Amino acid sequence: MEQQIIHACGHEQGHYLTGYDSQQERKAKWLKTTSCRDCFVAEKRADEAAAAALSSAAIAHLNLPLLTGTDRQISWASTIRTKRLAALTNANSDAVCSACLRVTDAKWWIDRRDLTDVDLMVAAAQAPDIQSATAVTASIMNTPRMT
Numbered sequence: 601m602e603q604q605i606i607h608a609c610g611h612e613q614g615h616y617l618t619g620y621d622s623q624q625e626r627k628a629k630w631l632k633t634t635s636c637r638d639c640f641v642a643e644k645r646a647d648e649a650a651a652a653a654l655s656s657a658a659i660a661h662l663n664l665p666l667l668t669g670t671d672r673q674i675s676w677a678s679t680i681r682t683k684r685l686a687a688l689t690n691a692n693s694d695a696v697c698s699a700c701l702r703v704t705d706a707k708w709w710i711d712r713r714d715l716t717d718v719d720l721m722v723a724a725a726q727a728p729d730i731q732s733a734t735a736v737t738a739s740i741m742n743t744p745r746m747t
């Protein structure tokens with residue numbers, strides 16, 4: 601049966617609790633320490649917005665080319681690119697990521713959003729719109745780093 605729980609945020613929400621009485625009691629107790637669904641979603645959105653702002657700041661110094669594609673592709677790909685480049689340029693020198701910095705095809709970013717950082721850099725070096733720069737990138741990637 602549905603039980604009304606008053607969450608830590610002060611909002612009341614109905615929950616269907618299952619299992620033995622003791623389990624339901626424990627679950628109800630735990631739910632009271634959490635935020636309601638609406639607040640949880642709002643908190644998650646705020647976290648995402650904060651992370652996106654941090655990523656944007658991290659790549660603000662990069663002179664990124666405009667993406668090409670449909671409006672929807674560009675808007676989605678731009679979020680992906682910002683997030684990936686912030687992580688990439690944080691862990692590597694801008695020169696190593698140079699191929700990634702130059703890929704402007706929105707669909708390319710969307711199709712490869714789940715690749716690991718290394719795979720993404722390799723894929724970027726092979727991307728059609730930066731083929732001409734492949735030799736340069738390869739030489740940078742093969743140069744031992746002086747650290």
Ligand SMILES: [Zn+2]
Pocket residue numbers: 607609610611635636637638639640
């Ligand atoms: Zn709430």
